[in-house]
Amino acid sequence: METNSSGKNFCVILAGGKGRRLWPCSREKMPKQFMDFFGTGRTQLQQTFDRFSKIIPPERIYVSTNQVYAHYVEEQLPELPVENILAEPIYRNTAPSVAWACYRIYHHDKDANIIVSPSDQAVFNEEAFHENVLNCFDFVKKNDCLLTMGVKPTRPEPGYGYIQLGEPTELADLYKVKSFTEKPERDFARMFMESGEFYWNTGIFLTKVSYLLYCFRQILPLVLNPEDVFTMEDELAFVKENFSRYPNLSIDYGILEKSDNVYVFRCDFGWADLGTWHSIYEAMSKGDGDNVVLDSEVIFEDSRDNIVKLPHGRVAIINGLDGYIVAEEDNVLLICKKGDSSALVRKYGSEARMRYGDDFV
Structure with missing residues (x-):
């Protein structure tokens, strides 16, 4: 059940990685996001989908993956419309993945708000997570910006990204982003944690689809033009032919770290990246x-x-x-x-x- 009345909220789950950092249990033929890694009865992808489907209906949830993994998504998420599986023909980083998803969502609803999330994370307080997500949606609905979700560090973890809080806004727990730091040395991570100015970067962010498409136009070649309208069959054929024109660029490096209009919401849902041993x-x-x-x-x-x-x-x-x-x-x-x-x-x-x-x- 969706608790936000706007009816314009969409979700993109990123599930195309090979999971190499959890080798040998995560393999190219079966990466970690499609495994019941912890013996819970649900894979990481399924748990992520479960989390978001309590906020956003399945017909507005999209899963980005590689074409060799599309069958796993179909098998594990039978409630997801098959046309919501974005199966990329070649491996690229997350910026092209999100760009394609934005194109697809834009043609469903030009006024859509989206949340983008990795598929391999743990959330320890789902009730707080839902409340944080809906508060973030309320903000991006009213503002042209990028909004990241940050979590207070509990240890000096060098394997995570960090967000430095900048100027506070009029809203509680919402700050301009001063800087991003990706995977610092442990001594720096300890300094970050002790300063109180830095939060873990969950990799989850929200924005308007129209604003994100504007940001993409600044850094990516115009492969899928939002003004072009394809049938589903023609769109898939176009992507197969042209997706390689996108650079191998992450959404964090290409968009979030390059933009001046980025905010961070201090969240309290408890979080862990489950991507490394x-x-x-x-x-x-x-x-x-x-x-x-x-x-x-x-x-x-x-x-x-x-x-x-x-x-x-x-x-x-x-x-x-x-x-x-x-x-x-x-x-x-x-x-x-x-x-x-x-x-x-x-x-x-x-x-x-x-x-x-x-x-x-």
């Missing part, structure tokens, strides 16, 4: 020895600060291990120092591909 470890509740076990059977002895994920039917006996990732899927077992490990995991995945072939990634 380290961030999952930090976000999850810890067992004995501060170990984290993800839907697996493990016996620990004299071991601390580890994160473990195994296939069902496997049992791990771990003795004397401190601060490691132990992850197994199919034909790969990874044992790697946890730390800030996303770069290492990507490196090992690439090396496995070069040495042993695509079947190992």
